[in-house]
Amino acid sequence: MAAEEDPDPGPLVRMFAVTGGRARAVGEAFDVIAVVTTIGMPYDQAGLSPEHLAALRVATRPTTVADIGTRLRLPLNITRVLLSDLRSEGLVSIDPPAATAGVLNERIYQEVLNGLRAL
Amino acid sequence: MDYARSDALAIKILIAGGFGVGKTTLVSAVSEIQPLSTEELLSDRGTRVDDTSGVEAKTTTTVALDFGRITLREGLWIYLFGTPGQDRFWFMWDELAIGALGAVVLADTRRLGDAFPAVDFFEQRHIPYMVAVNEFDGARRHDPNVIRRALAVPGHVPLMVCDARDRESAKEVLLALVRHAKDMSGVRA
Ligand SMILES: Nc1nc2c(ncn2[C@@H]2O[C@H](COP(=O)(O)OP(=O)(O)O)[C@@H](O)[C@H]2O)c(=O)[nH]1
Numbered sequence: 546m547a548a549e550e551d552p553d554p555g556p557l558v559r560m561f562a563v564t565g566g567r568a569r570a571v572g573e574a575f576d577v578i579a580v581v582t583t584i585g586m587p588y589d590q591a592g593l594s595p596e597h598l599a600a601l602r603v604a605t606r607p608t609t610v611a612d613i614g615t616r617l618r619l620p621l622n623i624t625r626v627l628l629s630d631l632r633s634e635g636l637v638s639i640d641p642p643a644a645t646a647g648v649l650n651e652r653i654y655q656e657v658l659n660g661l662r663a664l
Numbered sequence: 665m666d667y668a669r670s671d672a673l674a675i676k677i678l679i680a681g682g683f684g685v686g687k688t689t690l691v692s693a694v695s696e697i698q699p700l701s702t703e704e705l706l707s708d709r710g711t712r713v714d715d716t717s718g719v720e721a722k723t724t725t726t727v728a729l730d731f732g733r734i735t736l737r738e739g740l741w742i743y744l745f746g747t748p749g750q751d752r753f754w755f756m757w758d759e760l761a762i763g764a765l766g767a768v769v770l771a772d773t774r775r776l777g778d779a780f781p782a783v784d785f786f787e788q789r790h791i792p793y794m795v796a797v798n799e800f801d802g803a804r805r806h807d808p809n810v811i812r813r814a815l816a817v818p819g820h821v822p823l824m825v826c827d828a829r830d831r832e833s834a835k836e837v838l839l840a841l842v843r844h845a846k847d848m849s850g851v852r853a
């Protein structure tokens with residue numbers, strides 16, 4: 546199905562609770578496939594929710610926003626809010642995807658083509 | 665612990681087209697991950713979350729967004745996003761299209777018109793795209809040139825027939841798109 550609607554607000558209400566009711570990420574917008582990397586661990590974990598801490602653990606290996614959402618079983622919007630919190634705390638870096646960063650050069654196109662052929 | 669900034673690269677490809685044309689099928693055929701669906705909360709747009717109650721209940725709906733991944737090597741991934749074709753989800757396309765390598769417009773010969781909005785969308789935004797005609801069983805084989813004319817797709821845009829269920833066929837589609845995007849990037853540079 547292309548789109549499924551869930552009129553029951555129950556689970557969503559719970560998910561918004563994860564972000565303290567916020568639906569929007571703070572700071573500069575980032576892509577669903579921006580690469581998130583943990584660059585620090587908080588001295589005091591008390592201020593962070595279990596979801597924040599889980600995201601930090603996942604991103605110790607560079608991981609995309611979409612994959613973090615999947616790992617945490619949270620929708621993208623909620624994931625973004627959590628990650629933007631971590632960014633403003635200086636705990637993660639969020640790097641734009643290849644095309645946005647202007648790094649899609651001849652070499653990378655060729656690597657993608659070779660990689661696809663080899664699948 | 666080394667906190668080096670990531671040199672990992674993620675590449676985004678959109679799979680667009682009308683309802684039931686085979687978007688989810690194509691993403692599943694090449695993706696290494698299951699489940700393939702994530703959710704966007706539509707309430708993110710246009711409505712404000714009430715600060716006192718902390719929730720925004722009335723207009724909240726979710727929409728499933730197909731999402732697949734192909735790991736080419738450690739730190740180089742292709743992400744496929746199957747985007748819902750209905751008009752009210754176009755805002756999602758706008759955001760997803762930013763930084764996309766390109767798009768595949770899936771078409772079904774029985775409902776060619778369903779592919780128009782997607783073709784239009786990518787033409788207008790100068791996003792490299794191609795048309796893949798998903799040949800459903802029993803569907804009459806059509807001359808690709810007739811389909812090209814019917815969709816008003818320019819000659820330089822790749823157009824091919826595919827079977828969205830078949831991994832090799834889906835791979836061929838992605839290869840054609842990446843080749844095209846590579847050519848276009850040469851033109852744009
Ligand atoms: N016979 C046949 N069925 C297909 C093909 N591609 C998709 N389908 C079926 O068509 C239906 C709709 O496909 P789906 O991928 O969900 O379409 P979407 O709405 O574009 O995501 C599903 O039941 C698929 O199994 C195909 O190439 N041949």
Ligand SMILES: [Mg+2]
Pocket residue numbers: 546547548687688689730746
């Ligand atoms: Mg679908």
